Amino acid sequence: MGIQLLLFLVCCTGGIHVASTSTDSRDAAVLRALKEQWKNTPPSWERSDDPCGAQWEGVTCTNSRVTALLFDGNQLSGKIPSTVGLVQTLEVLRLDRNSLIGPVPSNLNNLTSINELNLAHNQLTGSVPDLTGMDSLNYVDLSNNSFAQSEAPSWFSTIQSLTTLVMEYGILQGKVPQKLFSFPQLQQIKLRNNALNNTLDMGDSISQQLQLVDLQNNHISSVTLNSAYRNTLILTGNPVCTTGISNTNYCQLQKQTTNPYSTSLANCGTKSCPPDQGLSPQSCECAYPYEGTLYFRAPSFRDLSNISTFHALEMSLWIKLGLTPGSVSLQNSFFNVDDYLQIQLELFPSIGNGKYFNRSEIQRIGFYLSNQTYKPPPEFGPYYFIASPYAFPVELGGTSLSIGVIVGIGTGCGVLILILMGVGIYIFQQKWRAEKAIELSKPFASWGPSGEDSGGPPQLKGARWFSYDELKKCTSNFSESNEIGFGGYGKVYRGMLSSGLVVAIKRAQQGSMQGGLEFKTEIELLSRVHHKNLVGLVGFCFEQGEQMLVYEFMPNGTLRDNLSGKSGIPLDWKRRLCIALGSARGLAYLHDLANPPIIHRDVKSTNILLDENLTAKVADFGLSKLVSDSGKGHISTQVKGTLVSITSYYIETFWFRNG
Incomplete structure (x- = not known):
C-alpha cells in the first residue's frame, strides 16, 4: 500500500514540484507520502511541499537529503509506511511516544546508514522488526509495543556497532544470546519485563564498555557468573533471586538520588529567594533563571554518586551555551519510570546583566537545547529538553510611560483597528465574490442555452462528475507525454485517478464544444449504454469552459x-x-x-x-x-x-x- 501511494504521488505531483524544491526528489516523495498517511502531523508540513527548503518540523536535511526524522512525542497516528525504507541517507529515526499501529515495514533494514532507531511506546504489532544489515546502528529502543512473542531476534548476535539495546515490556522469551555481551562498543542492555528464561551466561568475552545489564522481571532461573564483569547487573523479579545466588547485589534495585550537583550553591549558605526566583550559584543573589528538564535516554552509567560526571555536564553547558562560569545549576537527578536520567536544569543570567535574560538570549538558548544543537559529554548520550515558560519583566528599565506616549499609542491602536476592520470587510467581499464565482462554475448550475433551465442536472447511470482540477492533476496538466490521440473532437489524454484507475480523457477543443443542453443529452445517452463490447463512460467534466468525457482506458x-x-x-x-x-x-x-x-x-x-x-x-x-x-x-x-x-x-x- 505504501509503495502504491508513493508511485501515485510521484505520477501526479512529482514532475511539478521536484524541479523547484531544495529537497531530493526521492526523499520529498517519501515525506509527502508520510503526510498523506499520518494524522496529527505538524502544521509546518502544510505550508510547503519542500521539506528541506521549508524546514518541516522534525525533518533534518544535509545537502538536500533527509538525514533525520525526529517525531518523538508528536501524537502521530497511523501506520509506518514502507516508503520510509527508501530514504537511504537516514541516520536517525525517532518515532517513539506516538500512537502508531500495524507492523513495522520489512524493508526498514534498507536504512544501512542509520545509527539511532527508536520506536518505543507505540501500538506496533506483527513480528519484531528485522534489523539485520544495519551495521552502523548504535542505539535501538523497541520497548512498550505489542509485537508477537518470539525468541531473541538474530540481529541480537550480529550488529557489532550497538552501544545501547532497549526492549522493555515486550514479548521476548528463551535465552539471551551470549554473543550479545561481547559487542566491543556495547554499554547498556535493558530487557526488563519480558519472558526471558533458562540460564543467563554472559560468556568470557564481555565488552569492556558494558556498564549496565537490566533483566528485571523475567524468568531467568540460574546465572553463570563471570568474575571479569564488575558493573551493574539487575536480576530483581527473576526466579534466580529466590533460589539463591552468590552475589545478592544483583537482586537489589539501585536507589535513586535527589542530591544537587552544583558545587557553587554550597558557598551560598542558607540564603533563600522568593518562589518565582532562584539563587544564582555564581553570585548567591536571587535572579530569574531559564528552567527546564533534561531527559537523557541512554546514559552509559548508572552510578549517580560520581559528582565529577555532573561537573563535566555543568561545565559543558556554560561553555557551549556561551554563559559565564558558575551560571548553571543541576538538581534532582534520578532515573524515572521510563528509565531516563532526569535532571532539573537552571541557567542564570551573567553578573552585571540584571536579574533577567532578554528575549534574544532565551530564544538562542532554547534553540540550542530544544533542537539539540548543544551536544553533552558522550557518556550522557542522546537527550531531549522540555523548557518551562520564562517570566519576562513587565517593565524594562524601570521607567513609566508619559501621558503623551499613552495617547499616541491609543490613537495608533484606534487607527489600526479601523484599518483591520476595512481589511476584514474587503476580505469578506472578496470571499463572497469567490464563492459566487464558484457557485456559478458548478457543473449543474445551467445546462440550457442563454442560462435557461433545462430540467436540472443530467440523469446518469454509472457515470460521475469530475472537477477540472482533478483531471488536470491526474494528467500532469494535460502534458504532451500523456497525449494518446487526437481527432476532430479534440485530444485524448491518459490519466490515473486517485483510486489508481487508468482512464482515457477526451478533451473538446474550443471549436468543437457543444451547448450545455446538447452536452447534457450526450452524457445522459452514453451513461445509459452498458455492454462488454462498448467502451464504458466513467464520467465527465463540465466547468471552467471545458467539456471532457472520461472513458475506460484501452x-x-x-x-x-x-x-x-x-x-x-x-x-x-x-x-x-x-x-x-x-x-x-x-x-x-x-x-x-x-x-x-x-x-x-x-x-x-x-x-x-x-x-x-x-x-x-x-x-x-x-x-x-x-x-x-x-x-x-x-x-x-x-x-x-x-x-x-x-x-x-x-x-x-x-x-x-x-x-
Missing part, C-alpha cells in the same frame, strides 16, 4: 494500429474473427437493445479499441444518432464523418476481411 489501442502492425501484436485469423464478432455485438446492442436504439454513423477501425485481452470495444459515440428522433419526427441512418474517415472505413473493412 491499453492495446485502436484496431487500425493493430492491423497495420504498429502495436507489434500479430492478429491471426482467429483473433480477427473474435474482434469482428465483438464489434458486431456492440453495434447490434446499440441498434436493437439500447433504449432508445442508437445508430453509430461513424464506424471505422480507429473507433474500435482493444483491451488487454484483445476484446473489441466500439468507441466514439460523439456522432451517434438516436433511431427515433422525436424532435424531428424521422429516422436517420446516414453515415457521418469526414470524407477521409468514410473512405478509410471501406478500405480498412476490405483489409480486415482479406488481410
Whole structure:
C-alpha cells in the first residue's frame, strides 16, 4: 500500500514540484507520502511541499537529503509506511511516544546508514522488526509495543556497532544470546519485563564498555557468573533471586538520588529567594533563571554518586551555551519510570546583566537545547529538553510611560483597528465574490442555452462528475507525454485517478464544444449504454469552459494500429474473427437493445479499441444518432464523418476481411 501511494504521488505531483524544491526528489516523495498517511502531523508540513527548503518540523536535511526524522512525542497516528525504507541517507529515526499501529515495514533494514532507531511506546504489532544489515546502528529502543512473542531476534548476535539495546515490556522469551555481551562498543542492555528464561551466561568475552545489564522481571532461573564483569547487573523479579545466588547485589534495585550537583550553591549558605526566583550559584543573589528538564535516554552509567560526571555536564553547558562560569545549576537527578536520567536544569543570567535574560538570549538558548544543537559529554548520550515558560519583566528599565506616549499609542491602536476592520470587510467581499464565482462554475448550475433551465442536472447511470482540477492533476496538466490521440473532437489524454484507475480523457477543443443542453443529452445517452463490447463512460467534466468525457482506458489501442502492425501484436485469423464478432455485438446492442436504439454513423477501425485481452470495444459515440428522433419526427441512418474517415472505413473493412 505504501509503495502504491508513493508511485501515485510521484505520477501526479512529482514532475511539478521536484524541479523547484531544495529537497531530493526521492526523499520529498517519501515525506509527502508520510503526510498523506499520518494524522496529527505538524502544521509546518502544510505550508510547503519542500521539506528541506521549508524546514518541516522534525525533518533534518544535509545537502538536500533527509538525514533525520525526529517525531518523538508528536501524537502521530497511523501506520509506518514502507516508503520510509527508501530514504537511504537516514541516520536517525525517532518515532517513539506516538500512537502508531500495524507492523513495522520489512524493508526498514534498507536504512544501512542509520545509527539511532527508536520506536518505543507505540501500538506496533506483527513480528519484531528485522534489523539485520544495519551495521552502523548504535542505539535501538523497541520497548512498550505489542509485537508477537518470539525468541531473541538474530540481529541480537550480529550488529557489532550497538552501544545501547532497549526492549522493555515486550514479548521476548528463551535465552539471551551470549554473543550479545561481547559487542566491543556495547554499554547498556535493558530487557526488563519480558519472558526471558533458562540460564543467563554472559560468556568470557564481555565488552569492556558494558556498564549496565537490566533483566528485571523475567524468568531467568540460574546465572553463570563471570568474575571479569564488575558493573551493574539487575536480576530483581527473576526466579534466580529466590533460589539463591552468590552475589545478592544483583537482586537489589539501585536507589535513586535527589542530591544537587552544583558545587557553587554550597558557598551560598542558607540564603533563600522568593518562589518565582532562584539563587544564582555564581553570585548567591536571587535572579530569574531559564528552567527546564533534561531527559537523557541512554546514559552509559548508572552510578549517580560520581559528582565529577555532573561537573563535566555543568561545565559543558556554560561553555557551549556561551554563559559565564558558575551560571548553571543541576538538581534532582534520578532515573524515572521510563528509565531516563532526569535532571532539573537552571541557567542564570551573567553578573552585571540584571536579574533577567532578554528575549534574544532565551530564544538562542532554547534553540540550542530544544533542537539539540548543544551536544553533552558522550557518556550522557542522546537527550531531549522540555523548557518551562520564562517570566519576562513587565517593565524594562524601570521607567513609566508619559501621558503623551499613552495617547499616541491609543490613537495608533484606534487607527489600526479601523484599518483591520476595512481589511476584514474587503476580505469578506472578496470571499463572497469567490464563492459566487464558484457557485456559478458548478457543473449543474445551467445546462440550457442563454442560462435557461433545462430540467436540472443530467440523469446518469454509472457515470460521475469530475472537477477540472482533478483531471488536470491526474494528467500532469494535460502534458504532451500523456497525449494518446487526437481527432476532430479534440485530444485524448491518459490519466490515473486517485483510486489508481487508468482512464482515457477526451478533451473538446474550443471549436468543437457543444451547448450545455446538447452536452447534457450526450452524457445522459452514453451513461445509459452498458455492454462488454462498448467502451464504458466513467464520467465527465463540465466547468471552467471545458467539456471532457472520461472513458475506460484501452491499453492495446485502436484496431487500425493493430492491423497495420504498429502495436507489434500479430492478429491471426482467429483473433480477427473474435474482434469482428465483438464489434458486431456492440453495434447490434446499440441498434436493437439500447433504449432508445442508437445508430453509430461513424464506424471505422480507429473507433474500435482493444483491451488487454484483445476484446473489441466500439468507441466514439460523439456522432451517434438516436433511431427515433422525436424532435424531428424521422429516422436517420446516414453515415457521418469526414470524407477521409468514410473512405478509410471501406478500405480498412476490405483489409480486415482479406488481410
